[in-house]
Amino acid sequence: MKLLIAVVQDKDSIRLIESLVDNGYRSTKLASTGGFLKAGNTTLLIGVEDEEIPKVMDIIKEICQAREQLVTPMAPVGSNAVESYVPYPIEVLVGGATIFVVDVEKFVRF
Amino acid sequence: MKLLIAVVQDKDSIRLIESLVDNGYRSTKLASTGGFLKAGNTTLLIGVEDEEIPKVMDIIKEICQAREQLVTPMAPVGSNAVESYVPYPIEVLVGGATIFVVDVEKFVRF
Amino acid sequence: MKLLIAVVQDKDSIRLIESLVDNGYRSTKLASTGGFLKAGNTTLLIGVEDEEIPKVMDIIKEICQAREQLVTPMAPVGSNAVESYVPYPIEVLVGGATIFVVDVEKFVRF
């Protein structure tokens, strides 16, 4: 068994969880925050038998969309130039999903 | 060292954490949500020396109870039959604990 | 790639995430609670290429401070002595960071 730790956008998380349930896959949802944009996102824990991983990856790929997000950078913290700093919004492409596949040595259910 | 990632029911989490503390085991609690029932549950991170794992498993097994939960399924999303859909409550057995044991390559404390 | 699961104090988490971003490292923040003190803390997921781990550890070590925390232990749950129990505050040293390094078998981005 492997544990997929998938960081996805909030906008896709409900449909993703539904699709996983419909296909008989189990998951646990954690509310999280992105380090760069400081915006809320979703971290899903998905324990999957090894041979099912390609199928689960397909479901994630199909549902999770990359999106452009306009971000207004804050003035650099502690810089002297704060008064004259004119922040221009920049476009950041946020990926659909960032997935870490980790080996599960033992899976136990009580 | 191994990291136990244990999903348990909210009802058992306080007594479980207390029992771990009483036995000298450390843990970190994350609020989480079940993919199927969409109900709140608890995900515990428990870093444990290899030889202590059987003892920690016993504590989890002793405290975490399986429970029947009545669930009223929602009408299938997007189906035409929503008006004539009479949801019957179904009984779902929620296990006491779902545990992923993951190898820790390095454990560092500052 | 490795996944660093780092439990740090809330007080250091903002400066730590900023410093990681400034150095080009990505992270995802989860709100968490300590098993012993039951106080809020921060669990960071940091996916890092193997050769970058020493650098990331240095950043965490530099930013995350150990702190003494005064704790007033609760009367032992269920003990008869609750009325005559005079809790003395005890000092607990909370470390700057507790870090689990876990191997990532596969890293996928959509």
Ligand SMILES: Nc1ncnc2c1ncn2[C@@H]1O[C@@H]2COP(=O)(O)O[C@H]3[C@@H](O)[C@H](n4cnc5c(N)ncnc54)O[C@@H]3COP(=O)(O)O[C@H]2[C@H]1O
């Ligand atoms: N230092 C930097 N400079 C310029 N642009 C930067 C940057 N750090 C991040 N970005 C951009 O901002 C998007 C959102 O990052 P955030 O950290 O809020 O939200 C991230 C974070 O929560 C998580 N994530 C991505 N890589 C990670 C890693 N190696 N470790 C832990 N979490 C990661 O996935 C979310 C989406 O990441 P994604 O890469 O698709 O999308 C990223 C990336 O396009």
Ligand SMILES: Nc1ncnc2c1ncn2[C@@H]1O[C@@H]2COP(=O)(O)O[C@H]3[C@@H](O)[C@H](n4cnc5c(N)ncnc54)O[C@@H]3COP(=O)(O)O[C@H]2[C@H]1O
């Ligand atoms: N492989 C895995 N990966 C990640 N997290 C996992 C997991 N297996 C279990 N979990 C976590 O543990 C909770 C309890 O699972 P359990 O299997 O005991 O109890 C489950 C099971 O008896 C039932 N169930 C789950 N998925 C089902 C499905 N597709 N069809 C029918 N029953 C399902 O509903 C109960 C509650 O499920 P819920 O998802 O709300 O909550 C789950 C989920 O948060």
Ligand SMILES: Nc1ncnc2c1ncn2[C@@H]1O[C@@H]2COP(=O)(O)O[C@H]3[C@@H](O)[C@H](n4cnc5c(N)ncnc54)O[C@@H]3COP(=O)(O)O[C@H]2[C@H]1O
């Ligand atoms: N093996 C492990 N697995 C999972 N999470 C871990 C862990 N080791 C540490 N943590 C996490 O890191 C936080 C800080 O731990 P630290 O050992 O620096 O600082 C600890 C330690 O100095 C002390 N402490 C913890 N358990 C104790 C116990 N049973 N008896 C006496 N002191 C304890 O209280 C401080 C705060 O502990 P708290 O549990 O609130 O918060 C912990 C917990 O959230």
